[in-house]
Amino acid sequence: MGTESTHTPDADSDQRPRPRLTARVVVHDNGESECTFHPVDATPEELLTTWITAFDDSFVDLETMR
Secondary structure: OOOOOOOOOOOOOOOOOOOOOEEEEEEOOOOOOOEEEEEEEOOHHHHHHHOEEEEEEHHHHHHHHH
């Protein structure tokens, strides 16, 4: 009989692991920007539905906000 715990840290937590995301920023000829986030390991099929895009006035520069 061992004395090692069989408890897994955070096993009782309701938090799910956060997916790793990547972002792509596109600046159009008219100067407007859009930033799209999607999972790093998304398949081509998943990329059709698993993403979110923020348009020019919906995001700010991180350094400016610090």
